[in-house]
Amino acid sequence: MSDVRHVLVLPDRDAAEEAAQALGERFGTDEEPRLLRDALAGEDDAEDAQWLLLVRDERARLDPGELDAFAGEWEGWREEP
Incomplete structure (x- = not known):
């Protein structure tokens, strides 16, 4: 089992x-993706935050191009690892 993750x-x-x-x-x-707030550097305003969706792909079956x-x-x- 590998530890492939997509962001x-x-x-x-x-x-x-x-x-x-x-x-x-x-x-x-199989697994629900994890959501994380990613504030942009130097920004305090929540409106300036991006959100990351972390997807585990232990079987490496998700195509990066399709995810993009x-x-x-x-x-x-x-995001490229």
Whole structure:
């Protein structure tokens, strides 16, 4: 079993929550993704935060390109490890 993780960067909490729900439906992931708020450097305002969706992929079956396109549906992207 490997420890493959994908990080999807999304513009706001609503987008991250919607993407988290849709991820399981579209890709059939076993585990619920984890949501994290990522404040931009030097920014104190919560409106300036990005949201990260952490996806474990122990079987390495999720295609990075498909995940990037998926995140793009919410104006986000997949971060390269």
